[in-house]
Amino acid sequence: MRGKMGMISNDCKEYILPRTLIKPTLAAMITPATDEQMDDSIDGRTVDTEAWRRRVGSFIRDHAPLRPPPLCPEISLHLADDMAGAWAAAEAALAATRVPPPFWSVAWVGGQALARYLLDHPDRVAGRHLVDVGSGSGLVAIAAAMAGAGSVTACDLDPLARVAIAMNAATNHATVEIDPADPLTTTAMDADIVVAGDLWYERQIAEKITPWLRRQAAAGRTVLVGDKRRAFFPRSGLEPLADYAVPTSQDLESEALTTAGVWRLESGF
Numbered sequence: 001m002r003g004k005m006g007m008i009s010n011d012c013k014e015y016i017l018p019r020t021l022i023k024p025t026l027a028a029m030i031t032p033a034t035d036e037q038m039d040d041s042i043d044g045r046t047v048d049t050e051a052w053r054r055r056v057g058s059f060i061r062d063h064a065p066l067r068p069p070p071l072c073p074e075i076s077l078h079l080a081d082d083m084a085g086a087w088a089a090a091e092a093a094l095a096a097t098r099v100p101p102p103f104w105s106v107a108w109v110g111g112q113a114l115a116r117y118l119l120d121h122p123d124r125v126a127g128r129h130l131v132d133v134g135s136g137s138g139l140v141a142i143a144a145a146m147a148g149a150g151s152v153t154a155c156d157l158d159p160l161a162r163v164a165i166a167m168n169a170a171t172n173h174a175t176v177e178i179d180p181a182d183p184l185t186t187t188a189m190d191a192d193i194v195v196a197g198d199l200w201y202e203r204q205i206a207e208k209i210t211p212w213l214r215r216q217a218a219a220g221r222t223v224l225v226g227d228k229r230r231a232f233f234p235r236s237g238l239e240p241l242a243d244y245a246v247p248t249s250q251d252l253e254s255e256a257l258t259t260a261g262v263w264r265l266e267s268g269f
């Protein structure tokens with residue numbers, strides 16, 4: 001059953017964007033969006049320039065006020081009340097038609113669980129090199145830095161997310177490096193720990209991320225993941241570490257409160 005905005009539903013088994021509320025051109029890009037986000041352009045225009053980052057920063061300040069995610073009150077993030085509204089507004093503000101969905105404007109429940117776990121278990125990250133894959137708002141990366149990780153790198157394919165991560169990290173006085181490269185195509189990675197929050201919302205992404213994370217575990221890295229057991233989240237090869245009740249919204253998750261877990265992903269499955 002879809003929620004009011006039909007954002008994420010375990011029943012629907014797939015991330016569903018609010019197609020009825022947005023322009024067809026935007027709705028059409030949902031599934032293939034990830035490949036197109038891999039180069040640093042939107043509508044064929046180069047992004048990641050200083051001027052572009054300033055424009056995006058001003059958009060983020062205007063449309064996503066700072067606030068704490070429910071499970072991590074010690075962290076402030078630029079979060080939007082209405083992701084669909086923020087998406088349409090981003091297009092208008094940037095005069096672009098193919099802006100990626102603003103996943104960065106939400107603290108996803110799997111990411112909140114993982115961030116809470118790291119904040120409460122600093123021994124897991126202390127002094128270690130950590131990479132946060134699909135960082136979105138940067139929540140998990142920021143939590144890791146606050147928990148005392150030796151170094152933290154946040155990766156996200158969405159150039160707007162990278163601006164949001166930089167702003168959120170600065171707000172929380174967290175040192176986070178931001179890597180625009182797709183970690184899934186990176187062969188050598190300088191990391192002791194790989195973390196991933198809420199990346200199992202879409203089959204296409206899940207089918208790439210899970211085997212890649214397993215390979216990281218096989219290479220001797222600790223792999224920690226957070227999720228609400230969405231449809232494409234693995235069901236085996238997991239060491240359970242924690243469960244959290246996370247306040248959320250009908251719009252996002254079709255429920256007011258959900259349970260999200262944290263696991264260590266094992267290799268060899």
Ligand SMILES: C[S@@+](CC[C@H](N)C(=O)[O-])C[C@H]1O[C@@H](n2cnc3c(N)ncnc32)[C@H](O)[C@@H]1O
Nearest residue numbers: 103107108111134135136155156157158197198
């Ligand atoms: C649902 S959001 C989760 C964000 C954050 N981890 C959290 O829990 O709040 C998924 C994010 O993963 C990013 N993403 C998807 N595939 C990716 C890939 N191959 N490499 C880096 N980022 C990716 C998207 O751009 C998006 O920001």
